[in-house]
Amino acid sequence: MRAAVVVEFEGGEGFLDTASTRAGLIVLAALLVSFLFIRTSARLMRSPKVSWWPGSIKTEGGLHVHHLVFGIVLLLAAGFALALQPSSPWVEIAAAAFGIGAGLTLDEYALWLHLEDVYWAEEGRRSVDAVVVAALIAALLLMGFIPVSTDDGIFTILATIAIGLGIAIVAVLKGKYLLGVVGMLVPLIGLVGAIRLAKPGSPWARRRYAPGSAKLARATRRHERHQRRYQRFQDRVAGAPAVDRQQDS
Numbered sequence: 001m002r003a004a005v006v007v008e009f010e011g012g013e014g015f016l017d018t019a020s021t022r023a024g025l026i027v028l029a030a031l032l033v034s035f036l037f038i039r040t041s042a043r044l045m046r047s048p049k050v051s052w053w054p055g056s057i058k059t060e061g062g063l064h065v066h067h068l069v070f071g072i073v074l075l076l077a078a079g080f081a082l083a084l085q086p087s088s089p090w091v092e093i094a095a096a097a098f099g100i101g102a103g104l105t106l107d108e109y110a111l112w113l114h115l116e117d118v119y120w121a122e123e124g125r126r127s128v129d130a131v132v133v134a135a136l137i138a139a140l141l142l143m144g145f146i147p148v149s150t151d152d153g154i155f156t157i158l159a160t161i162a163i164g165l166g167i168a169i170v171a172v173l174k175g176k177y178l179l180g181v182v183g184m185l186v187p188l189i190g191l192v193g194a195i196r197l198a199k200p201g202s203p204w205a206r207r208r209y210a211p212g213s214a215k216l217a218r219a220t221r222r223h224e225r226h227q228r229r230y231q232r233f234q235d236r237v238a239g240a241p242a243v244d245r246q247q248d249s
Contacts, residue, residue: 024138030098030100030102034101035104039238042239067108074098074101075102078094082094103131110123110126110127125241128234132178140185145185146185165184168181170193170204171183173202175203176199199219
């Protein structure tokens, strides 16, 4: 198995000399900027010290219009525009609209996962997870990370895909979802998840770590340390969850 990193363009073109790579970079940048902007906006609405910041959008009947709605509309419109394969600068404009729509939509990923307003609840942290996964995969694809090369023979391609898929499945069974997904593009990262201790409560741990065993105790301690660090990151990016569920922006 070998991983190939392919970032070649015909005629010796630079990375941003092709419309497709420019559009991809714009989508990624717009996604991150729109997510950070809407999260900052939501946190400002939540703060009593910033009373001048615009509030959420509500109809006369009291219906709260989530920014997820605007994100979906932008995704549909921009996706249709990109399907028409417009020339520059329209392709870049459509890419920016698509990225903004993705950022607004993924910021409320927890809402369309749970089908209820959990924006400031503990479950709302899943929105940060979704943005991290989407941005990481987009960045890897943009940089040309693929597990095989088209110059390889069919046997090598199939074997590489099978091995990478097997490693990713083990990582996912151990509760290492991010490493498993990313491992489909970079098998070495998936291998890290596959050989590390499983998260307590994961299918792998439930089946292979006996209750009260030293391995389960180590896995629990490691998971708790990781969760504390990651939750601090989530709180800095998205704000700490509230005790009671509040309306989002």
